[in-house]
Amino acid sequence: MEKMYNVGKIVNTHGLMGEVRVISRTDFKEARYEPGSQLFLFRKNEKEPVTLIVKSHRTHKNFDLLTFEGYNGINQVENMKEGLLKVSEKDLDELEENAFYFHEIIGCTVYKTDGTELGKITEILTPGANDVWVVKQEKGKELLIPYIADVVKDVDVQKKEIVIEPMEGLLD
Template sequence: MEWYNVGKIVNTHGIWGEVRVISTTDFPDERYQVGNELGLFKTDGSKPIIVKITSHRKHKNFDLLTFEGYTLLKDVEAFRDATLKVSEKYLTELDENEYYYHEIIDCTVISTEGETIGTVTEILQTGANDVWTVQPSKGKAHYIPYIEDVVKKIDVDKKEITIEVLEGLLS
């Protein structure tokens, strides 16, 4: 079974078993819905713990969660720095021109002229639009905005993205 990152537990919150999560999902309300199950992957590499969400709320830049059976601070302290992941069986179909991060990461980026630019290594959320970090085989990374003027074609099956290289984009 494949698992996909949705957030990282960075701390506890209060004394009633709440954890602070920095989300890496575009769908926090869907992923953290009460009753949903997530895999909790601790940093020690042990087998994931399946947790069921009993509450979700926003607080500043964090998502605060509680899990069934973990009601006190002492129950969740060991979860600090753990990664929360969703099982592939819970992934939903996206609208046209929407993609999951795992579909974009590791794609080869080529120009409309056929030149290989590099590989997508990271996706940065800027608020306005996502920006893809593209690492060439040599040299420093390029930052490609996911906008219609630049990204012309995405083929997730071939793991290939075609972009229009606008003036100054790769400098």
């Protein structure tokens, strides 16, 4: 089976017409959730994924709401809760320079420009103007690193290493 990448998690149903509430893990929502797009649902305790075709997409509060072709009622989607939505590797698009997929960044080790290791990236937040990388330190609190040119100096996804120049107050 080809490699699959997580784009979201179904956390609940929404209404009675087969809509599901998704917490997204992709920064390409428009492309991933476009009607006609193919997603794979991985349910707990099941080995084989279910192929789904997106019928509709809209946002509501902090969630993405999706419906799928052939699933028209709450009873048909109730068992999708807690399932992961994934795309296959062949569905990944080429990115422009200095753009990265979340799966390429998560797990990278972050270093300061002086070589000091800060920790590993465990999560990416998308609060607004720029992404924020969550760095888990071996000891101490998590660091929040804004993905902006003034801070992030080098990203090597092959070596899984990132070099930053922390701005004043960032590591306090």
